[in-house]
Amino acid sequence: MKRALISTADLSLDELGRLLDLAAEMEREGGRALCQGQILATLFYEPSTRTRLSFEAAMLRLGGQVIGFADPRTSSLAKGETLADTARMVDQYADIIVIRHPLEGSAKVVADYADKPVVNAGDGGHQHPTQTLTDVYTLRRLKGSLEGLVVGLCGDLKYGRTVHSLAPVLAKLGARLYCIAPPELAMPPEFLTEAEQRGALLGQTASLQEVIGELDALYMTRVQRERFEREEDYERVKGTYILTKGLLAGAKADMLILHPLPRVDEIAYEVDDDERAVYFRQAGFGVAVRMALMAALLGRAKRTVLEPEPEVASTRARGWPAAARCGNPRCVTQQESYLAPEFLASGGEPASWRCAYCERTI
Ligand code: NCD
Numbered sequence: 001m002k003r004a005l006i007s008t009a010d011l012s013l014d015e016l017g018r019l020l021d022l023a024a025e026m027e028r029e030g031g032r033a034l035c036q037g038q039i040l041a042t043l044f045y046e047p048s049t050r051t052r053l054s055f056e057a058a059m060l061r062l063g064g065q066v067i068g069f070a071d072p073r074t075s076s077l078a079k080g081e082t083l084a085d086t087a088r089m090v091d092q093y094a095d096i097i098v099i100r101h102p103l104e105g106s107a108k109v110v111a112d113y114a115d116k117p118v119v120n121a122g123d124g125g126h127q128h129p130t131q132t133l134t135d136v137y138t139l140r141r142l143k144g145s146l147e148g149l150v151v152g153l154c155g156d157l158k159y160g161r162t163v164h165s166l167a168p169v170l171a172k173l174g175a176r177l178y179c180i181a182p183p184e185l186a187m188p189p190e191f192l193t194e195a196e197q198r199g200a201l202l203g204q205t206a207s208l209q210e211v212i213g214e215l216d217a218l219y220m221t222r223v224q225r226e227r228f229e230r231e232e233d234y235e236r237v238k239g240t241y242i243l244t245k246g247l248l249a250g251a252k253a254d255m256l257i258l259h260p261l262p263r264v265d266e267i268a269y270e271v272d273d274d275e276r277a278v279y280f281r282q283a284g285f286g287v288a289v290r291m292a293l294m295a296a297l298l299g300r301a302k303r304t305v306l307e308p309e310p311e312v313a314s315t316r317a318r319g320w321p322a323a324a325r326c327g328n329p330r331c332v333t334q335q336e337s338y339l340a341p342e343f344l345a346s347g348g349e350p351a352s353w354r355c356a357y358c359e360r361t362i
Helices: 013-029 050-061 083-090 106-113 129-143 161-172 189-197 208-214 231-237 279-297
Strands: 039-044 065-069 096-101 118-123 150-154 176-180 201-205 217-220 256-258 343-347 352-355
Touching: 013 129, 013 161, 013 279, 039 050, 039 083, 050 065, 050 096, 050 118, 050 129, 050 279, 083 096, 083 106, 096 106, 106 118, 118 129, 118 279, 129 161, 129 217, 129 256, 129 279, 150 161, 150 208, 161 176, 161 189, 176 208, 189 201, 201 208, 256 279
Parallel strands: 039 065, 039 096, 096 118, 150 176, 150 217, 176 201, 217 256
Antiparallel strands: 343 352
């Protein structure tokens, strides 16, 4: 079975439920050598602590082994190798590939050129699906269910890939959401479609104070300094939100505080002792979640968790305007010139199209 995890849109509601169930089993029972003899390759072209280490710990706990790099300067990228060539080569060394890369859509390129399962561990400002699985696992584990929960996504919703992945999944699992960001850091509309269609978007506001009392969970994020084109734009918005004990006084007594980490200054240290602060536990749950995902992708789970790759009708199949290219300067198709442009119909009237790599509407 060929299957990759590039975007959370790839996961059906049933698959999400089965993955979370399997993650709970991994947390309870451990990896039981399910992936003995399997090799994970971790290709990290961008900094990471939690994501890379938790993938590696997960594979070791499953009884498998790990190869990879954490500093692209030591890889053949430094000699000018394309992503496609790297993918075709690593495919012959490993059984499963995890990639983090600064360009949006880069994980799809690796998945297209490799035969082995590929997991997106963050592609620029686009997606970070395994962080989302960790986030919703944390919510389900600590709240029982996501049905009816009110979740606030707060901070850099423009460049933060974790919230791009998370918003549609929260909506799918029955939660409702507030987007809390200044207008300059608002969520791109592409990532709110699912929530809007399900009537799950409660509102968008710049004021955390205004909505904090309604929230069952608050998901704080860091301003993504490295994705700003101009340093002065970052300087203007940094420090917009700082969660303090004072601000928490207006929150529910059982409101969970999540954060994908790393934190910069958006959660004051004084909050760490509050029993609602669960961000370090959340990071810990990432191991069980990634164990479940890799066991499922490698076909080592006792039962079917993921279905075969769904067929998506794209313009590639129809040979649609080869001359049209995605206009997003951070899209992988702008840098890797051998890639054939590919677009997906977004539906709606009038019909619109989004890039199959970075998902931005064109
Ligand atoms: C996030 C990421 O890399 O997008 N970190 C992580 O994987 N936990 C969040 C961030 O860097 O702000």
